[in-house]
Amino acid sequence: MAEMQSLPPEIVFHITRFLEPRDIVTLQHVSKRFLELGRDDALWREQCFNASSFLTNLRRRQQLITSESTQELRFRDLARALANGNGLGDSRLIKPREEARDLKARSNEKIRVMANWDPSYPGEKVQWYDEYIARNAPISTSWLQQPRNRESPEHEYLEVRGMGLYTPAGEDDATLVVGPLDDGSVCIWDISGTKGRKGSIIARSKSGLISADGSQIGTGKRSKLISDGITECVSVDSGRKRAFFAVQSGLVEFDLETLSTISHEEFSFSITALSEAKHPVPLTVGTDLSLYLHDPRARRNTGQAGRSDFERLDSYESSFGSLRSQGLGDSRRLLNPEPSPLYAHPHHPGPLSILHLPSSGNEWDGNGEIYVAGRFPSILNYDRRYFPRLRGTIHSGARLCSMASLPYPFASMEKDLARRGELSIEQVWEAKTRPGKTLIACGEYNTKGSLEMYGLSPEPYLSTISSDSSAGSLQNSVMRNRQTSSSSKLLSVANHGTRIVVSDGGGNLKWLERDGFTEARRWNIAHGSVEAPRGIFGTLGDSYMDPGSGDIVIKIANTTNGRSGQVVNEDLVLWTGDKIGLLSFSSKPGFSAESFEETGNKTPEQIRTEREERTYAETMGRALEANANEVRWMRGLGLGMS
Incomplete structure (x- = not known):
């Protein structure tokens, strides 16, 4: 152990690169020095990259597009020898030098590909150990204490x-x-x-x-x-x-x-x-x-x-x-x-989401912008200094219900190329350091989910404020994911660490990279929740009914204030329309609504029996509801009835 403690950090890092993430975590318990080295950002950034779907998709794409034929592999050495004109003997002398160059080229290529994947921006302080946990650790949902009616004798929820x-x-x-x-x-x-x-x-x-x-x-x-x-x-x-x-x-x-x-x-x-x-x-x-x-x-x-x-x-x-x-x-x-x-007149009824954005680095200088989205085809933009005059619009075509923002630029073309790993390191740096902000919106388009990202110009209007300004003056880049974001309406969107999290009408939460397409992970709120009902014929430990408990997440809120560019993967607060939950990264929920109930003189066996009865009643109710829906759908089919 003394010899391990005296090893230079570079040697320790080289060794840990061959370990599995679980083993690296175990290594942190050895000593304070190994704890500090085991939390190194570069180490866990690489672990996040290795476990990302970006790398999986890139390898699959490369195998389909750039895979070499068996014949090319067979005659590679012969072709090199003929090209040098020295025969096979000299080829063996040159081969180590070529392998060294290939090794350096592969190292540079990995750095370039990792730069294409890296979701962080210059100035962001990312704790990559926490980021790896948020991307790969188990997820659980804990439900806050449910209040009761104090005026009713039944004290219903x-x-x-x-x-x-x-x-x-x-x-x-x-x-x-x-x-x-x-x-x-x-x-x-x-x-x-x-x-x-x-x-x-x-x-x-x-x-x-x-x-x-x-x-x-x-x-x-x-x-x-x-x-x-x-x-x-x-x-x-x-x-x-x-x-x-x-x-x-x-x-x-x-x-x-x-x-x-x-x-x-x-x-x-x-x-x-x-x-x-x-x-x-x-x-x-x-x-x-x-x-x-x-x-x-x-x-x-x-x-x-x-x-x-x-x-x-x-x-x-x-x-x-x-x-x-x-x-x-x-x-x-x-x-x-x-x-x-x-x-102000929106000219269309039903605004559903209002977002405030600063006009400069000072977030609350009083001169920021107002973005309004809802049951109309465009996002409306107002300047607080000239309110209620309309500053401009961004056409969407979808019915949007939630918006979020990033204080960093967004360029759809660069994001598409980076998603395929085709940008150079210089191009990645240029795309991330240009001025601008990102507007994120979600909603519904033709019954499917729509996730949209707009790169906002840093200074869309320099002199005049006009109500008939074109959308191009507001945004300089557009991304609309209406194919893979969700098969049902997206209800809420928020930033979470270096990712974007959305909720849909099926009770699902999906984390995507900041390109809006690459999926990082997904989750259904019924999983890992002690209050989620089991299958109608299930026992303890069985899988939950699909699509889960029937709950959907209407609103997602991040508990992090985003202070001084710090990227923190804190718990997410979820509102389902009737109760509030806390999503955390752990193997089991920390608490449930039942945890706060006074049991009085009830024995553990009585409490367990009541919980099973309540679960059975909820499950039977959902099963009968599903059967009724099926009967209504089948009514009249093939019988000539209207």
Whole structure:
């Protein structure tokens, strides 16, 4: 062991290259020195490359295109000898030199191919050991504690109607999750274990606070809540410790410290999307037929949170008061396509996702861009300084429902060549260092999933802002993956480490490289979840029903704030429309919703029996539902019935 400890690092690295990843991890337990050497970024970057589907696809492509024939291999030495004119004897003397050159050429070729694969950009700080874990380690899903109805004698479970991440002061990453419940209360969960038990509820407000109007506050009655199909309905401002909830046509501002309502603003139409809330940038609110910039600082402080007659901002009275308070005159103005100085007309109903992008290196300088996507064929772009004038559009043709971004350039041609390993090292460097940003969007195109990436120009408009500007001024490169992204609609997209993660209508999560095509791995949320039902005739240990538990991931959130270019593979927070889960890289879930239930005087055998009964009931219900769907589909076939 003493001799091993005295070996130079270069020798240790050379030895570890012949080890399997599991053996390298075991080597880290030998000593602190081997622990440090065993976490070397270059070592694990190579391991990620060796285990990537990129390398597998490249080898398969090379075998099909550039494989040498048997005859060429047989007469290679003879051809070299004849070319030198020295006979076979001299050929044997030259062969070692040729092999040395071939070895160097192969080494250079590996460096070039690895550069084509490398998903990181200059300036990004990638922890490749964590990246390898995120790409290859087992995945499990843990479900947060499910709240119960406090007003009902049965104390039935309540649905979680939205999700937003909350990063308390002094924390680098999000450690809490905020969500409205079906009874109009607001619930806060701990997902890091710093405030309480990991996955547990640490705070919950009174019922009825989050409602379409304030008339039911404190009554305990079921309130009108968020409309179905609205994903971006919660936005959390961690700096001000406030949360915003879209409740039909109302926007509720909520204090996360006192768990009380601050204000309730009424809009003329139902709210369909909220942007990220971060002080001091105004919140962008999208309704069915209009877009607004909502600045909470401009509202007068009434000091009477919780009143049924919520006071509204004076400057907004003429632009988006409720229909019942303003009459038909203002609603006709909203339906009129004439421009307004107070709100923007998308000209198409139904914005579903709003993304804020900075205009410079300072992310929150107040002069950033606003991108809006939804049930219309183009992505709309606004400049906050010139709002509500439309800056330009990017044609998509798909119905988009989620967007994300990268502060790095995107060029589809270079990405295609790099995916095939055809770029030189200089070309890779040039493509990654040019100015620009990347806009990522997902949705549905002709019933199939559509993943789209747009390379945004660094300065699309230098002098004028025009409503009829061409799309080419906004984006300089386009990639639309409508073939292999998903066979069903894509619901959400997010950045995760050096990859892109998407969710679809089949309950699947798929990680892709930043080219938008190369798949890194996939997962179904039923797998590895202790709450996923088993097959109808299954026993413990059997595989789960395909396509899983029936849950789908409507929204994905990354707990990492992306500070100072750091790329971290943290857990993913998943919202299914009625509950929230935590996806982590481990062999089994850390907890489940049942882990937080009080068992009282029940024995372990009684708890196990109740769990099996509940699983059996859920499985039988899904089996009967599937049988009913099959009967409806077969009804009338071959019988001449309509």
